[in-house]
Amino acid sequence: MTEEEWLKQLFAGLSKSSFRSRFHLKEQDKEYVRQKGLDKIQEHAQDFIEKRLAPAVIPNDGKQTPMRGHPVFIAQHATAICCRGCLEKWHKIRAGKELTPRQKEYIVHVIMLWIKGEMER
Numbered sequence: 001m002t003e004e005e006w007l008k009q010l011f012a013g014l015s016k017s018s019f020r021s022r023f024h025l026k027e028q029d030k031e032y033v034r035q036k037g038l039d040k041i042q043e044h045a046q047d048f049i050e051k052r053l054a055p056a057v058i059p060n061d062g063k064q065t066p067m068r069g070h071p072v073f074i075a076q077h078a079t080a081i082c083c084r085g086c087l088e089k090w091h092k093i094r095a096g097k098e099l100t101p102r103q104k105e106y107i108v109h110v111i112m113l114w115i116k117g118e119m120e121r
Contacts, residue, residue: 011114014079029074038112053087053099058083061083062085071115075118079111081110
C-alpha cells in the first residue's frame with residue numbers, strides 16, 4: 001500500500017469515528033493559523049510531538065494533549081495522534097519505543113494535512 005492509499009484509508013476511517021469526526025477548527029483557531037502561517041504551525045507541531053509524544057515512556061500518556069488551546073492539539077485528537085495508545089491503534093506505531101525521525105515526520109505530515117483541510121472548510 002502506498003502512503004497516499006494509507007492516508008486515504010486513514011482519513012476515511014477517522015471520518016467514520018463519531019469521536020474523531022467531531023473535532024474541527026473554530027474561526028479563532030483558523031485566524032491563529034492565518035496569523036502565524038502554516039510554516040510556524042508546522043514548527044509548533046514538530047515541537048509538541050518531540051516533547052509530548054516522541055519519548056518511549058510518557059508518564060501522563062493519554063492525558064498529555066489538551067482538547068483545545070492550539071490548532072495542533074485539535075488536529076492531534078482529530079487524527080488520533082493525541083497519545084501513544086491512539087497512535088498504536090490508528091497508525092500502527094507501537095508504544096514503548098521512542099519515535100524515529102521518519103515516524104515524527106509522518107505524524108507532523110498527517111497533522112498538517114488535517115489542518116490544511118480544515119482551513120479550506
